[in-house]
Amino acid sequence: MSLLTRLFGEKKKTAAIAKERLQLIIAREHVDGKASPDFLPALQKELLDVISKYVKIAPEDIKVQLERQDNLEILEVNIILNETSPPSRPQ
């Protein structure tokens, strides 16, 4: 480190760059590690149970998935109701 760089400041130290990059990538990989959370199958089953109380529905008619866009997570639930199936317990 020369006197000049000390006086006039200098470029960012590479160790600091390394730390910053690691903070980002590790945080990101922790989220990715949970890409398909293990609660999804359970959620799907419980949804099926609840909906079946009111409407006749097959297990494959419910699709649950988690999508990620940048910092946003979207839980998408698709339930297909068969037109011909009447409500099993009309209210």
Add this chain to the structure above:
Amino acid sequence: MRIVVVTSGKGGVGKTTTSAAFASGLALRGFKTAVIDFDVGLRNLDLIMGCERRVVYDFVNVIQGDAKLTQALIKDKHADTLYILPASQTKDKEALTEEGVEKVMRELEAMGFDYVVCDSPAGIERGALMALLFADEAVVVTNPEVSSVRDSDRILGILQSKSRRAIEGREPVKEHLLVTRYSAKRVEEGEMLSYKDIQELLRVPLIGVIPESEAVLHASNQGVPAIHLKGTDVAEAYADVVSRFLGEDKPLRFVSYEKPSLIKRLFGST
């Protein structure tokens, strides 16, 4: 009996050097210790321990029933209560079965071993998974360098999901961070991640910092675990690691760098 895995994800960071030094240190403290090489196909622990010419049977021979455990264990030259179980150099990695490894661990326990140190291969495949499967504690060896830190984070995730303790929902594997190949000078100059940076990134309690040192090569050249090289910083740093592992309070050493004084810089130092 406690099973300790020495792991890292990344290769070349000092797992085998650490396994050899750490297991030797435990034995020097009087504990009956076994150190097992899980790197099937690329065994090296025997060379680092200096017992390569005494290997007759190996870990896979024991698992497959071709040899007894007592025939395969090699008694260490330097420490009375230390035994080495070498990896197979020829067999397939798939030879390491869960049942086989478990059987060997049970047998070691019955033989009265206090500690088993598992020297993990690099990567996250079978050998590495088998090395950490039965672990009670883990020493995660990390260099102050981006790829090593990232891989350590990855292996920590695996410890927390794929170890027996994790699978069975028992108390988690006790994790220890060991930073190796550390240069206090380069850290001071802002060119290297500090041990505090690494600890902050990985969030694992620090068990020690091993300085970058020429002594490590001297040790491996001779097949003598680095902890035996009296008077070297590496030997002392490893001895401190063993003390901390056993619950003793030891301040960190070899982590600060004193800049040479102006006089020294002008006239040179010896």
